[in-house]
Amino acid sequence: MRHHFIDRYSDLNSPVHRLDPRVKILLAFLGILIVVSEPPGRLLPFAFYGGLLLVVLLLSRLPFAFLLKRYLILSPFIVMASVFYPVSLYFAEETQAIAFHQETIEVALSIFLKASLSLFLLIWLISVERFHILLLGLRKLKMPKLVGTISILMYSYIFVFWDEALKTTRARESRTPGKLQRIKLRTYANQMAMILLHSWERSKTLHHAMLSRGFHGEFYSMREPGLKKADVLFLALFLLLFLHIRLFTDPLFIQ
């Protein structure tokens, strides 16, 4: 019964879900780093990355329909960025000639694949750990304290915002006959600003409430994460596999 729009499948129980948050963050971050560092135009390794990712996803027991849907919703920007690679070359005089060569198309395709794999890793990350535990993990990985503090506040204030939006809508509806007429636009604008203002006032009192309960900008959780041997092994194994693909795919598959 939590706010599911944030971390929908983070409560599942799988071997991956049970790992330390730091492992998940590092795997996602370094995995993305390795994938995007592929030189432009190489395509074959992506088949292996894809296979590896599939294994991770299977181990995490995440519903594929969900992952795919999420990907499809977010893919337009990726598609656009890849399509625009050749197109942008075409629209500039000095590069027009090479715009639709095979190599250019291959670069565009590798942009698409890199971005898609990175996106899947991100979707995976938020689906295997509760968001605020991820933040805790990031903090343990030396994320600046100020960013941590802002994160804690933002995380609670996001709900304040939702809440205020919901409330003002209710309040307005209960005193308006159906659709707003004459003063429609002004009322909507007013309402938006009021949401901001109310949230601002509430953010101050909530901060007070936090301070009076000892808040000093740090993260805590009832289940303090701890690195175990399994965590380290999991991370090392998968990173090595990623690295292996990155470094050794080419010599084996030279055309």
Added chain:
Amino acid sequence: MHISDGIIDPGISIGALVASVGLVYVAGRKVPQEEIPKMGITGAALFVVSLIHIPFAGTSVHPGLFGIAGILLGKRAFPVIFTVLLFQSIILQHGGLLSVGINSLNMGAGAFLAWLIWRQQRMPESLRAAMAGIIGVLIPVFLMVVEFHLSGYGLGIIYLFSVYIFAALAEGVISLFVVKFFRKTKSDILA
């Protein structure tokens, strides 16, 4: 207008990430206690507002409010923008984990210039507010064009980004309105 992972040159992304973490420390030195809730709520506002998608020219744009962030937070806007982008990349998968740095530098530059304009006390307040809103969009877009170009894209990319002119104007109106409203309610949010 977030750059996803894998689209621009990874060297740029990583350099930007390192630079932006440094900048978080610089911009966040000696933050007074009273500023903290304001930073949090502005961050939350930026995040929530980014959930509102407006269909536009085949894709969708969402308000960024980076101009307003600049107006409200001044040089403290940067750590907030960094955090917002971190949230967006993890929760919404907008942008990417690696690109948090480059994205925050882009948007942060917008907020910073918006703040510089906002501080020009001699200009009428409404003008400053509107211009801050507009600049808050245009600067990040300009920087993105440069970065795409540096990553091998042709200059034709400018056409893609020209649609943001409309977004910029819309944000100008929004910030004008927000500033007027806060003045009217005598809220202490406008320092």
Added chain:
Amino acid sequence: MAAGIQIENLSFSYSEEKEVLKNLSLEIRAGEKMGLIGPMGSGKSTLLLHLNGLLTGSGTVKIGDTGVKKDTLPEIRRKVGMVFQNPDDQLFNPTVEEEIAFGPLNFGYSPDEVAEKLKYALEAMRLTGMEKSVSHHLSMGERKRVALATVLALDPEVIALDEPFANLDTPMMMQLLDIINSLSATFIIVSQSLLPLLSCCDRVAIINHGRIVAVGPVKDILQDEELMRNNGLDLGYYKKILRELF
């Protein structure tokens, strides 16, 4: 003018896990003043939100002859005025004056009429002098009064009040009781302070776990010690303490 309320077999749940209103039926006559009492979390506020269609469950709710449905909402909202339990849930305009004028303006009254209604509501809730105050910079009791004023300004046929007496001091509470008694609207009043209900309600309904457990004349219900105790509504404490005091 007043309209009756007819609730039949109303069921509602916020999430799958738990049904909050269970097949609930209740009839309130036009012009009647009905108290609604019950332990915390029994579904009182949830029930009220059904009266003007802010929530909709299965079953029927009728205000006068009009069923609460999507296409009748404009009419229903005109008929039913609602004061929320938490005044912060209700106030969304920058100043007290704008807050109170919002309803009348939206219902299309002329500027003169709006001014008149505003004046009446301000006076009734002792808010004269606070017109220009920012509503969320008021004390809790003051905000509660503003929330009440927004509804009084609309003069609706049915008035639903959620904990109107909480956070009011005694003189203001008594003034509110007078106002309630002077209006001919149908009232439904939720309150954990049980005693004021004696001065303003004809009948009282007890709700527990989303069901109506008892309905009857206010005195009969409040004096039925066993019934009250069984539903987590004990007056014995007050009896004892007042013996001690006077």
Added chain:
Amino acid sequence: MAAGIQIENLSFSYSEEKEVLKNLSLEIRAGEKMGLIGPMGSGKSTLLLHLNGLLTGSGTVKIGDTGVKKDTLPEIRRKVGMVFQNPDDQLFNPTVEEEIAFGPLNFGYSPDEVAEKLKYALEAMRLTGMEKSVSHHLSMGERKRVALATVLALDPEVIALDEPFANLDTPMMMQLLDIINSLSATFIIVSQSLLPLLSCCDRVAIINHGRIVAVGPVKDILQDEELMRNNGLDLGYYKKILRELF
């Protein structure tokens, strides 16, 4: 353990126009339970917010031997627990469990201690079973209980409660009274429900227009009809209504 409270010549205003606290002095002994009553808008909530430095006016406020100043705030916050008038001003964690554990975790208790404190607070406020509920999705009375639980979990030396009885049903109110009486902390309790104060307070202070008008043993004050009436705190109504009822 308990610490006394000493307030001397405290003045405060939110804006230039109006002074809300006017040169106010009040002393509360260690372990004493003090009620604070007064009409709406008289400055009760504003005064409480000074006790842990959430607001600071001119004059001095001392908790035990420690003055409430910028550099003593961490110490003060550990000593003083505060329940706000509106629970929505206080709850910010996604679940009830996290909400209650927040304080103990931030004060550096070990996981075992935190679990123990959590369990105690949940039981005291009858919240067992609601651990995983979203705090914003509770009824008003339930939220109030969560707010109270967050403070009980911290076991502070001074506990300031703003309208703790509003929105509670009678059995819960009585349980809360028992809890208050069982704790050795110093209490300061603001309440418009005057009667419960008789069961838990040693002394009562009347505040009106930002000044302390009277302080004395709870019974003496509540029985002084003229004093009460002059300060907008009339018990006559309750007297009448209870005569009628029993």
